[in-house]
Amino acid sequence: MLEVKHLTxxxxxxVAVTGVSFRADRGETIGLLGPNGAGKTTTVSMIAxxxxxDSGEVLIEGKQVKSDTDPVKLKIxxxxxxxxxxDKLSARDNLTFFAALYSLAGAKAKQAIDDVxxxxxxxDRAGDKVETFSGGxxxxxxxxxxxxxDPQILLLDEPTVGVDPQSRNAIFDNLEALKKRxxxxxxxxxxxxxxxxxxxxxxxxxxxxxxxxxxxxxLHKLLPVTNVIAIDLDDAxxxxxxxxxxxPMVKSCDLQExxxxxxxxxxxxGAPGVLRWLAENGHxxxxxxxxxxxxxxxxxxxxxxxxxxx
Amino acid sequence: MIxxxxxxxxxxxxxxxxxxxxxxxxxxxxxxxxxxxxxxxxQSGKAETSKVPVLVIDQDESNISRSLITQLGGxxxxxVKPATLDAAREAVRKGKATVAIVIPKDFGKDAGHALFxxxxxxxxxxxxxxxxxxxxxxxxxxxxxAVMQTVSKEMFTGKAGREMVNESLTQVENNPRISAEDRKxxxxxxxxxxxxxxxxxEHREREGASGQRELSGGLTMxxxxxxxxxxxxxxxxxxxxxxxxxxxxVQFILFMGLDVGIALLMLRQSGLWQRLRxxxxxxxxxxxxxxxxxxxIAGFIxxxxxxxxxxxxGVHIRGSFAGFVGVCAAFSLMTAAFGLMVAALGETVxxxxxxxxxxxxxxxxxxxxxxxxxxxPAWLRKLTVVVPTRWAMDGLDGMTWRGLGFSSALAPIGVxxxxxxxxxxxxxxxxxxxxx
Numbered sequence: 163m164l165e166v167k168h169l170t171x172x173x174x175x176x177v178a179v180t181g182v183s184f185r186a187d188r189g190e191t192i193g194l195l196g197p198n199g200a201g202k203t204t205t206v207s208m209i210a211x212x213x214x215x216d217s218g219e220v221l222i223e224g225k226q227v228k229s230d231t232d233p234v235k236l237k238i239x240x241x242x243x244x245x246x247x248x249d250k251l252s253a254r255d256n257l258t259f260f261a262a263l264y265s266l267a268g269a270k271a272k273q274a275i276d277d278v279x280x281x282x283x284x285x286d287r288a289g290d291k292v293e294t295f296s297g298g299x300x301x302x303x304x305x306x307x308x309x310x311x312d313p314q315i316l317l318l319d320e321p322t323v324g325v326d327p328q329s330r331n332a333i334f335d336n337l338e339a340l341k342k343r344x345x346x347x348x349x350x351x352x353x354x355x356x357x358x359x360x361x362x363x364x365x366x367x368x369x370x371x372x373x374x375x376x377x378x379x380x381l382h383k384l385l386p387v388t389n390v391i392a393i394d395l396d397d398a399x400x401x402x403x404x405x406x407x408x409x410p411m412v413k414s415c416d417l418q419e420x421x422x423x424x425x426x427x428x429x430x431x432g433a434p435g436v437l438r439w440l441a442e443n444g445h446x447x448x449x450x451x452x453x454x455x456x457x458x459x460x461x462x463x464x465x466x467x468x469x470x471x472x
Numbered sequence: 473m474i475x476x477x478x479x480x481x482x483x484x485x486x487x488x489x490x491x492x493x494x495x496x497x498x499x500x501x502x503x504x505x506x507x508x509x510x511x512x513x514x515q516s517g518k519a520e521t522s523k524v525p526v527l528v529i530d531q532d533e534s535n536i537s538r539s540l541i542t543q544l545g546g547x548x549x550x551x552v553k554p555a556t557l558d559a560a561r562e563a564v565r566k567g568k569a570t571v572a573i574v575i576p577k578d579f580g581k582d583a584g585h586a587l588f589x590x591x592x593x594x595x596x597x598x599x600x601x602x603x604x605x606x607x608x609x610x611x612x613x614x615x616x617x618a619v620m621q622t623v624s625k626e627m628f629t630g631k632a633g634r635e636m637v638n639e640s641l642t643q644v645e646n647n648p649r650i651s652a653e654d655r656k657x658x659x660x661x662x663x664x665x666x667x668x669x670x671x672x673x674e675h676r677e678r679e680g681a682s683g684q685r686e687l688s689g690g691l692t693m694x695x696x697x698x699x700x701x702x703x704x705x706x707x708x709x710x711x712x713x714x715x716x717x718x719x720x721x722v723q724f725i726l727f728m729g730l731d732v733g734i735a736l737l738m739l740r741q742s743g744l745w746q747r748l749r750x751x752x753x754x755x756x757x758x759x760x761x762x763x764x765x766x767x768x769i770a771g772f773i774x775x776x777x778x779x780x781x782x783x784x785x786g787v788h789i790r791g792s793f794a795g796f797v798g799v800c801a802a803f804s805l806m807t808a809a810f811g812l813m814v815a816a817l818g819e820t821v822x823x824x825x826x827x828x829x830x831x832x833x834x835x836x837x838x839x840x841x842x843x844x845x846x847x848x849p850a851w852l853r854k855l856t857v858v859v860p861t862r863w864a865m866d867g868l869d870g871m872t873w874r875g876l877g878f879s880s881a882l883a884p885i886g887v888x889x890x891x892x893x894x895x896x897x898x899x900x901x902x903x904x905x906x907x908x
Contacts, residue, residue, distance in 0.1 A: 207746070210746070210749075210750045211749075211750065212746055212749050212750060230749075230752070230753060230754050230755060231752045231753065231754050232752065233752065235750065235751065235752040236752060238750065240746060240747060240750040242743030242744075242746040242747060243743065244742055244743030244746075245743055246742065246743030246744045246746065246747040247744070248482070248486060248744070250486055250489040250490065251482075251485060251486070251489065255485065258478075259478050259481075259482045260747065260751075262474050262475055262477075262478030263475050263478065263479075263748070263751040263753060264475075264751060264752070265474045265475060266474075267474050304743075307747065308747075
């Protein structure tokens, strides 16, 4: 459905994107994960035809976007990161206008507008001006506007920025419904939970470079540890985590705010050894739990930096 | 066609959706144009101008100085009041008086002698407010006429005049530098003046009681004027509101064009621009629709302004209606292209707003939208042909109160369309389509 091949974009000496490649099939959701400024939006802009790559190509069903009016653009729906709505117009007037940009008018446009309003749950607010909407409602309408011409590929550039958890869940429900209809979703985010929940494959981008492209399970395999033991110490003062690295079953060790996180490959053999070592060395604790490593850990492992701190 | 119409309709909807802004945007030019129209002559074209405040310091206190003050006081353009020198100087400095005229001691006597001999001319002191140069010129002209008339009248008809003629005769007789021929000629001239003066005196004594006027009032202007305003037709008076409404229309439509440019600049930095660019729309359509919508809004503003001027102030399109529509349409297009050029050349919204407001105000000022271009110096008048607003103003003036035909609208329309093309080409070539 969508093939991205070795995309590169520079702004003067600044390398915005270099060598990004991935493909997305019908009904597949690809997550573009990376910190702010990693090159995700530039990649999406090149896929949408807003930017010309310096090298590489984007193929949609095997065809490139060759001009501003290329019909291939009809296969793409873009949900920009910034709210792309006219506040002074009603929701319906906004959608009527955006439908007309794709030459939809009359009964056909009305049907499309009713469908998307129904999908995002805003049918009862269709006549209200957008300026009266909450942030979450605007985000949902922003999504609806990209669906009017029934595109096969939906490019979603951080579509949940600044919305409350309830609205975020509503947007996720909408996206899952679209996925079930066979739409291909390209979803950029720097929220790992979103990528974990929605995406079939995750492309990790940092400083314009693609550093991973795999399923969630595949990315976990890149990690040196598959389990983390979280131990809340009674007294963390003076504890030196690097001492634990001497234990053969311990692959990583990190102490933050009194919680010791110890990475091991085999939980059944690693956990008793770690707890025994703590007891023998006079460190008491009041809570122990195990954690699965998340995308944050994957990103940390691959880049040496935290996703949120980048 | 559906996307193009939708783009235009959306712009118009957004413009009219903010009703308060629309009303204020129309009210402000109407109020300003009404004010300027009133200042520039109103409906009859005859402005009720205020009199120039003039103070007179009479240090001479002669018949001539008193007559001069009376003469000046009778001029409809001057408001003459007596004052002391210090008070006059203070009043001019504070801007309460425009001019102060100091009549020095022995002015009457010296002026009388100087009238015949040309020697030892007395000086009238003129203190003036340097911010009122135009009024100074007018006062100087009125003063020259009044002095000439007053002094000559006294010389030919007054008692002081007889004394001065006799003194002058004595001086002529005793002046060794005057040749014999010149002495004879001057003696004859002064003798004739004396004879005339005597006759005037006798005539005054004989017929003064009957109220009949004297034979001579001294030297006067040897001509009068019969003024006739040449307007679009006989018995049609110049309407000062026509120019004022054209001027304010031009100014506020340019500001509207500026707003279109700024809005486009802001749009380019928003998600909406990405959405527009992601749709299968050509660049021509995106910019063209803006041009059309801005032109329609400009046309609407002109329609409301001239509609108001017609109903309230009786401003008529005395010339070609087609020419008027043509000038309005060409100016509207030029404004839209100007807005696009602003958007194309602008970097940040704040900086662009600053320099484009300055450019707009200069165009408005040089185009004659505030004050007619005839008050400009000649070199500046020639220079303003490169300013599009000058052509718009000339076109609108021509089609409204001057009552010119369609052929006179062709040059303004042509030049405005050339400016449209120029601005449009710059806009298209420099427009940054890239979204980042």
